[in-house]
Amino acid sequence: MKIWIDIKNAHEPLFFKTFLTNMPEHDYYISCRDFAEIVNLLKKYNIDHQIIGYRPEGNMIKRTLGFFYRVLKLFFNVPKFDVSLNHASIWAIYTSKLRFKKNITFTDNDINHLLSKRMFKHVDYLLIPNAITKKIMIKDNMKEEGIYQYNGFKEDIYIADFIPNPNFLQNLSFKDFVTIRPESIQATYYPKGFSSIVPQLFKELSKENINVLFLPRYKSDKDYAKGCDNVYIPPEPLNGLDVGYHSKAVLTGAGTFAREAACIGTPAVSFFPGKQLLSVDQKMIENGWILHSRAVEEIVDYVLSMKKRKPDLNRSKRVQKEVLNIVNEILDGIEKKNR
Numbered sequence: 001m002k003i004w005i006d007i008k009n010a011h012e013p014l015f016f017k018t019f020l021t022n023m024p025e026h027d028y029y030i031s032c033r034d035f036a037e038i039v040n041l042l043k044k045y046n047i048d049h050q051i052i053g054y055r056p057e058g059n060m061i062k063r064t065l066g067f068f069y070r071v072l073k074l075f076f077n078v079p080k081f082d083v084s085l086n087h088a089s090i091w092a093i094y095t096s097k098l099r100f101k102k103n104i105t106f107t108d109n110d111i112n113h114l115l116s117k118r119m120f121k122h123v124d125y126l127l128i129p130n131a132i133t134k135k136i137m138i139k140d141n142m143k144e145e146g147i148y149q150y151n152g153f154k155e156d157i158y159i160a161d162f163i164p165n166p167n168f169l170q171n172l173s174f175k176d177f178v179t180i181r182p183e184s185i186q187a188t189y190y191p192k193g194f195s196s197i198v199p200q201l202f203k204e205l206s207k208e209n210i211n212v213l214f215l216p217r218y219k220s221d222k223d224y225a226k227g228c229d230n231v232y233i234p235p236e237p238l239n240g241l242d243v244g245y246h247s248k249a250v251l252t253g254a255g256t257f258a259r260e261a262a263c264i265g266t267p268a269v270s271f272f273p274g275k276q277l278l279s280v281d282q283k284m285i286e287n288g289w290i291l292h293s294r295a296v297e298e299i300v301d302y303v304l305s306m307k308k309r310k311p312d313l314n315r316s317k318r319v320q321k322e323v324l325n326i327v328n329e330i331l332d333g334i335e336k337k338n339r
Contacts, residue, residue, distance in 0.1 A: 001331060004081035006074070006092035007032040007049070011240065011256045013041040015087060015106075018158045020047065022324055026331075029079055033070065033091075036217060037237035044237065052077055053091070071095055083334055085327075087154075090119050097122045102334050104327060108132065108154045108280045116140035125330050127323065129153055131283040148326050152319030153280055155259045159241060160313065160320035162264070168242045173232050177211040178303055179243050182221050183253025183273065194273035198224045200296045201251065206230045208300060213243065244268075245311075249303045255281050262289035263316060265309035269299050 003026045005016050020028060030047060032038050035055035042049045052073050056066025067090075074095040081101060086092040088107040096103040102124045109116070110132045120126065120142035128137065130149040138144050169175050182198045202224065205212055212231045215238070216222050225231040240260055244250050250261035251269040255278055258268040268290045270281060277285075277292060284290040289309075291302050 001082045001335060002027045002029070002080060004028075004078055004084045004092070004096075005030045006084065006086050006089040006095075007038060007042070008035070008087070008089045008091070010036045010038055010041060010237075011260075012087050013038065013045055013047060014158045014240065015154070016085070017045050017047065018161060018320065019085065019324075019327070021161065022320075023328070029081060031074060031078060040237045044239070050077070067091070071098075075099065082338065083331065088115075088119065090115065093119050093122050104330055106154065108278060110136045110279050111276050113140055116142075127326060129280050129283075131279045133279075136279075148330075150319060150322045150326065152315070152322070153259055153263060153284075155256065155263045156316040156319035157323050158320075159260065159263050160316040162241045162245075162313065162316075164245050165239065165242045168239075168246055171234070172213065174211040177213045177232075177247060178205065178249045178251060179213040179215065179247040181215045181250075181252040181254070181257050182217055182224065183271070184217060196221075196224065196253070197271055197294055197296055198253075201299065202228045202231055204296050204300045205303075208304065210248075210303065213247065215243070249306065251299060251303070258290050259284060262287075263311075265311040267291075267302065267306035267308065269293065269302060271299065 005028060007013060007016060030049040031052045032042060032049050033053045033055055034051050039051060053070035056063050070091050071094050074091055075098050083101060084092045084096045084103040086105055088105060093103050093105060104125045105123045106127045108129055117140050120140050123142060125146050126137060126142055127148045127150060130151050134144060134147050137147055180198060180201060183196050202212060214225050214231050214233050222233060225233060240257060244261035244264050244266050247266055249267040250257060252258045253271050255270055258270040261268040262284050270290055270292045271294045273294060281290060285292055293299055
């Protein structure tokens, strides 16, 4: 089958590499938007791709125009395909509908109801972790018969193939460190009225003589590190799983990076602002894998006191196998209908 994959965020090159590696019998076309580390990571993983569109910034009018511009670019530039595979790419979902093709969509976000309502009414097959109830998805316009749940987390799907790079630390200026990834302040879902706590974290970690590997989201984030001798910013994107594996702890203003670290067994902190968390984050907090806090002293105490858990890759492999079976089952059904 001809499968189109659209990539919109930095965690997705590794996520979709799982399907390229484990389902090589298909013909893939990969598009992406020019945003954050996406392009460099696709090159790093030797994944052929086409850059179509970018992440528009500015007011809502500019973002809305940018959205429809990218949908049109995809509509006219993506070659013929049988089915699209995406991780909550509303551009791919809309384009698939305009091209009268089925889409298989992944998501682990059950709180962005406005976006979900716009997406789900056009989604054919939706794969979600079982930490999320079907009821929430149905309420957001998803058809119940199109929902498939799997027993694990999105991050397990690609962590299952993870082999730590033994030479990873050779490219860093220190061997013992924590990693910090700041908040997604420019994202539309980011709550208003919150400023970054990263500068405070740098200050308090410096008092404890703790080195920091800093992974900025935006160019402006680099300003947080000015004058901080204990902070290192890598010159090029790093494999996030290697980062999580070798870090003493991972602190991030969003969820994916924390969940990756947690699945590997590394102490993880989410300092995402706001009271409502994703169900997958709540599940990991209940498991004791993640601390959610914006209290800088509490976060530093956690870093100092927590020890790593032994990674359970067998659990991740079971999750990956389950998801691949679901996707293959869906593809077989689509192929039969197209005959």
